[in-house]
Amino acid sequence: MADAPFMLEVAGLNAWYAESHILHGVDFHVREGECVTLLGRNGVGRTTTLKAILGLTGRRTGSVKVRGHETIGLPPHRIARLGVGYCPEERGIYATLTAQENLTLLPKVGPGGFSAAEVFALFPNLRERGASLGGRLSGGEQQMLALGRILMTGAPLLLLDEITEGLAPVIVEALGQAIVALKARGFTMVLVEQNFHFARHLADRHYVIDHGQVVAEIARDEIAGREAEVNRLLGL
Amino acid sequence: MFDIPLPAVLAQVTIGLINGCFYAMLSMGLAIIFGLLNIINFTHGAQFMMAAFITWIGLNQLGPWLGFPELQLGFWASLVVAPLIVAAVGMGLERLLLRRLAHLDHLYGLLLTFGVALVTEGAFRHGFGVSGQGYDPPEMLQGPIDIGFMMLPRYRLFVVVASLAICLATIWLFERTRLGAYLRAGTENPRLLQAFGINVPVMITLAYGFGVGLAGLAGVLAAPIMQITPLMGGNLLNIIFAVVVIGGLGSISGAMVTGLGLGLIEGITKVVYPEASTVVVFVIMALALLLRPAGLFGRET
Numbered sequence: 001m002a003d004a005p006f007m008l009e010v011a012g013l014n015a016w017y018a019e020s021h022i023l024h025g026v027d028f029h030v031r032e033g034e035c036v037t038l039l040g041r042n043g044v045g046r047t048t049t050l051k052a053i054l055g056l057t058g059r060r061t062g063s064v065k066v067r068g069h070e071t072i073g074l075p076p077h078r079i080a081r082l083g084v085g086y087c088p089e090e091r092g093i094y095a096t097l098t099a100q101e102n103l104t105l106l107p108k109v110g111p112g113g114f115s116a117a118e119v120f121a122l123f124p125n126l127r128e129r130g131a132s133l134g135g136r137l138s139g140g141e142q143q144m145l146a147l148g149r150i151l152m153t154g155a156p157l158l159l160l161d162e163i164t165e166g167l168a169p170v171i172v173e174a175l176g177q178a179i180v181a182l183k184a185r186g187f188t189m190v191l192v193e194q195n196f197h198f199a200r201h202l203a204d205r206h207y208v209i210d211h212g213q214v215v216a217e218i219a220r221d222e223i224a225g226r227e228a229e230v231n232r233l234l235g236l
Numbered sequence: 237m238f239d240i241p242l243p244a245v246l247a248q249v250t251i252g253l254i255n256g257c258f259y260a261m262l263s264m265g266l267a268i269i270f271g272l273l274n275i276i277n278f279t280h281g282a283q284f285m286m287a288a289f290i291t292w293i294g295l296n297q298l299g300p301w302l303g304f305p306e307l308q309l310g311f312w313a314s315l316v317v318a319p320l321i322v323a324a325v326g327m328g329l330e331r332l333l334l335r336r337l338a339h340l341d342h343l344y345g346l347l348l349t350f351g352v353a354l355v356t357e358g359a360f361r362h363g364f365g366v367s368g369q370g371y372d373p374p375e376m377l378q379g380p381i382d383i384g385f386m387m388l389p390r391y392r393l394f395v396v397v398a399s400l401a402i403c404l405a406t407i408w409l410f411e412r413t414r415l416g417a418y419l420r421a422g423t424e425n426p427r428l429l430q431a432f433g434i435n436v437p438v439m440i441t442l443a444y445g446f447g448v449g450l451a452g453l454a455g456v457l458a459a460p461i462m463q464i465t466p467l468m469g470g471n472l473l474n475i476i477f478a479v480v481v482i483g484g485l486g487s488i489s490g491a492m493v494t495g496l497g498l499g500l501i502e503g504i505t506k507v508v509y510p511e512a513s514t515v516v517v518f519v520i521m522a523l524a525l526l527l528r529p530a531g532l533f534g535r536e537t
Contacts, residue, residue, distance in 0.1 A: 054431045080433035092428045094421045101417045106432045153433070 004031040005068075007157050007188040008053070012062035015052035022048045024212040025062065032156070035179065035189045037199045040209035041235050046192040047089055049209065050159045054079050054086055066157065083110045085150030089161040089192075093142045095135030099126065102134050102145055106153045113154030122178050123148055140171035147178065158182070161192045172198060196234060208233045245507050246385045252503020253496065254392050254461070257399035258454050258472065260495030263479045264406055265450035267491040271423035272443040275334060275345035276485075280476065281469030282356040283322050283448045287455025288464045289360060290318040292369050311374040311460070319452030326448035327441050334444070335437075353470065360466035368463030395457050402453060403492045410488050419443060478521040484531020494532060 008030040015023040023045050030036045038046045052060045055076040064071045066082040080086070094102055103116060103126070120127045123144040129137060137145065143163055150158060164172045172195070179202050182189065193199040199206070200223055208216040208230070216233060218226055262280060269277045294309025294317070309317065329352065337344045372378070373391035380387040410416040421429050422439055430436040455469070462468055475498075483494030498517050506513040524531065 056427060056431055075435075075437075076427075076430040077433050077435045080431055086428075086431050088428060088431075092425060094424050096420055096424055097417060105414075105417050105421060107434060109433050150432075 004033055006030070006065070007032045007034070007067060008190065009063070009065040010049075010053065011064075013049070013052055013060065013064060014062050015048055015057040015060040017048075017058050022057070022212055023052055023060075026052075026209070026212065026214055028207045028214050028217070030157075030188055030190055032188055033183075033186055034205070035183050035191065035203045037191045037193050037203040037206045038209055039193060039196060039199065039206050039230075039234055042194070044209045045212040046209050047161055048212075050086070050161050050190065050192060053159060054084065080155075081107075081109050083155045083157055085109070085153055085155030085158045087146045087150055087158070087160045087163060089165070091139075091142045091146040093134040093137065093145055095133060097134050098130065099132050099134060099137060099141075099145055100130035103130075103149050103152065106149050108154050110154035110156055114148070114151040116152070119148035119151055122151075122181065123174070140167050143167060143171070143175065147175070151182070156186075156188055158187055158189045159192075160189060162194060163191070164193070164195050164198050176202060196230070206230075240507055243385045245504070248503040248507045249500060250383075250386065250388060250392075250503070252500045252506070254395055254499070255502060256496040256499020257396055257403075258458060258495075259476060259479050259499050260403050260492045261399050261450050261454040261457075262472065262476045263483065263491040263495045264403060264488055265447035265454075266476065266480050267483075267485050267488050268406075268410075268419075268450075269444055269447040270485040271488075272419065272426070272440050273330070273334060273338065273345070274342060275337070275349065276342060277444075277447065278346060278350040278473070279326075279329070279353045279356070280349075280448065280451050281471075281473030282353040283326060283469070284451040284455040284458070284472065285360065285464075285466060285469035286325070286356065287318040287322045287452035288371075288459040288462070288468060289364065289466075290314065290321055291456045291459040292371050292464050294318070295371065296369075311456075314459075315453070315456050318456045319449045322452030322455070323445040323449035327445040330441050330444040335440075357466045357470060364466065366465055366467065368465045368468075371459040371464060373460040391460055395461065398457060399454070402450070406450065407489050407492065475517055478517045480531075481521050482517075482524040482532060484528075484534020486531065487533035490531070490533025 006029055010026055010028050013023055013026040014021070026049055038049060040046050048057060051057050053064050055071070055074065060072065062072065066079065066084060069082055071079045071082065094105070097105065103119065125141055126144055126148060129141060134142070147160070147163065163175055176198060179189065191199055191203060204220055206218045207214050208218070210233065216229065218230065223230065262284060266277055266280055269275060291311065291314040294314050298309055299305045299307035333348060334345060337348060377391040377394050379390055381390045381393055383393065410419060418429065418434055418439060422436055426436045458468070479495050479498050480491065482498065483490045498520065501520070502513055502516055505516045
């Protein structure tokens with residue numbers, strides 16, 4: 001995996017919301033098949049990093065390459081079509097669409113997407129909920145749906161923002177198993193996580209973000225040795 | 237009120253239904269546009285009027301203008317061509333002007349579309365005067381038809397059937413198709429939809445074209461029934477906005493039900509208490525604003 005081609009290369013990424021300068025030159029990369037986390041305290045720019053990759057912030061400068069294609073000048077829909085699946089922090093389930101419509105809504109952006117049956121195999125809770133409106137689903141169901149629908153698009157790169165936030169431990173565990181299964185299937189993932197204990201065993205590498213920049217890169221097997229540094233950076 | 241003969245009631249109900257069909261088509265277009273563009277489209281009446289004029293021009297003016305006096309664009313051709321022209325002009329308006337206001341308050345879009353409506357109506361007044369033009373229904377729809385309790389002009393029956401079909405087809409498109417799911421999702425959260433790979437700016441342009449195209453279809457259907465004047469749309473739009481306030485802008489099928497319902501209520505009022513028939517819609521609007529400010533089918537936010 002260490003010499004697999006780059007799925008995502010972010011270099012010198014700056015991003016603004018209106019006049020607020022949020023990202024100050026973020027640098028990181030993800031190779032095909034890797035699972036990488038963006039760690040950090042609240043408000044340091046992790047969610048903004050994912051949004052900036054998709055062009056969802058205001059102005060952005062620097063370089064974001066998806067599978068070698070420079071995307072900094074592209075609108076969001078063109079970036080998504082390069083094979084990016086996005087699960088936003090607020091989950092973004094369409095409340096007025098049924099669960100089934102939400103699941104099948106997204107356009108195909110790559111080959112080999114999941115079938116609905118495969119999504120249900122991964123998240124059995126969704127099987128009986130197809131006719132319910134998105135707004136009527138529980139938080140856990142919405143999260144599974146938000147993940148399931150991007151699996152159906154065939155996107156090889158998944159940007160997952162705080163998928164465990166506010167969910168019961170049993171759901172968090174199911175999501176963790178799903179991440180492991182997706183990694184085994186070859187998906188490349190960027191997880192924004194608050195829950196370090198959830199992330200530490202799932203990811204190959206961790207990037208710690210502070211004040212809109214990457215301040216540390218930690219491989220999985222370095223965590224034990226750098227525990228004190230990690231705790232200090234995350235404010236644990 | 238119980239000594240009013242039943243046929244008279246049914247006749248007014250039928251006329252109310254015909255008006256309701258126009259209310260329904262026009263308010264559905266407004267609801268679609270409001271959902272995706274967040275703009276209250278005051279140009280809607282002018283776009284309706286434009287289509288009626290294109291229909292009339294196609295039959296009476298186009299040939300002489302082009303130097304082929306025998307050339308005529310008949311009703312059936314206009315039914316296709318006029319809405320397409322109105323939609324195309326509308327999409328140009330969206331791309332050139334409305335898009336620049338998308339991130340601003342509703343009020344700016346309202347002012348712009350109101351201004352465009354005034355300019356359009358002014359231009360047609362300048363070109364064609366204010367006296368109404370007449371338009372004969374196509375030959376196969378001329379003459380009366382017996383619908384049991386009254387003789388109804390064949391063309392009016394056609395209007396009811398055609399507009400109900402148009403409304404139901406629109407609802408089907410929105411509620412049952414993939415494109416409809418995109419449009420509903422785009423109404424709820426367009427930014428995220430774009431991040432999933434949908435070209436939302438183009439979708440919004442097409443949705444505006446579709447909404448004003450519905451107004452265009454209504455305009456063509458209206459040409460043989462109403463006086464074709466530059467003000468025909470503006471007059472109708474007063475009632476349409478009342479319909480939209482009562483129904484709420486949130487729902488396509490709600491717009492249809494409210495439009496038809498108010499047409500019927502207006503018709504019945506004409507029999508029961510004729511003096512109130514022109515204000516009944518606005519009285520209901522006032523009540524709706526008091527009791528359900530988001531509208532009968534609107535979502536409270």
